[in-house]
Amino acid sequence: MARFLTRLIDAQAFWAKPLGDFNQRWLSALLHRMWTIKDLLHGRWLGHPLHAASTDLPIGVLTLVIVFDLIGQPGAADVALIAGVVLMGLSALSGAADYSDTDGTARMRATVHATLMVVALVLYAISLAMRLGSVEVQTLPIVLSVVGYLVLTAGAFVGGDVAYVLGNMVNRHAFRGAGTKWVALDLGGVDDIPEGQLFKAKAGANNLVILRTGETILALHEQCAHAGGPLSQGALLDGVVECPWHGSRFRLADGHATRGPTVYDQPSYEVRRSESGGGWEARRAEG
Ligand code: FES
Secondary structure, three states: OHHHHHHHHHOOHHHHHHHHHHHHHHHHHHHOOOHHHHHHHHOOOOOOOHHHHHOHHHHHHHHHHHHHHHOOOHHHHHHHHHHHHHHHHHHHHHHHHHHOOOOHHHHHHHHHHHHHHHHHHHHHHHHHHHHHOOOOOOHHHHHHHHHHHHHHHHHHHHHHHHHHHOOOOOOOOOOOOOOOOOEEEEOOOOOOOOOOOEEEEEEOOEEEEEEEEOOEEEEEEOEOOOOOOEHHHOEEEOOEEEOOOOOOEEEOOOOOEEEOOOOOOOOEEEEEEOOOOOOEEEEEOOO
């Protein structure tokens, strides 16, 4: 079943890919001028993707529309439909912010998701206009809202696919252990850690991005929490590293995310001179 649905979604690539690329261009141009609003929509303030939480509200409320129609409560169905349409619109804003930082297959499937949601929203809007324009209970607006619900469910399925199958807006360090064992740093053939620049080193299985100032070493995991971008290739901005892929920023002192699209902090590491003499060693910082 999953394979069939995936093939069905991916068969939409012929229109979804160019449309997604086009949408990404204008959304990026718009949102990258207003980082504060963009951050708010991603949910960095919440430490959780806002879109994942905000989509539950309209789906729940629009389920009520069907229930109220079924039990013959047209007034209550109208109120639920108005609330559902407004909540869908608000949820689309957070979705658009996340969508603007998708790439590849995730962008294509997110375009299918967004298109289905727009179709559902249009069906609901027509149903609502017909309901409000008539005092009689009509069949067509009820049918339209049921069809809208089916499209909404299909859209939610594809959206879930973007998050759970492709890992969009999922913390890249979700499964990383927080062991406190000191591990020797592999400097990749360099004699010592250079000063004043971002430097990539290996601590066991983990790559770190390191900034050295004298004997003070600040270190984070090298793979960006948002989508795995290489932080050692990013920009160094006053104690903060900016990811080269979508512009997330992390404080080097403790990994705190100071700008999205990431909503997660970056794992931070302690680095010290090796006790066995010569070289450096690192361990994951607690907290
Ligand atoms: S990978 Fe997206 S901001 Fe780093």
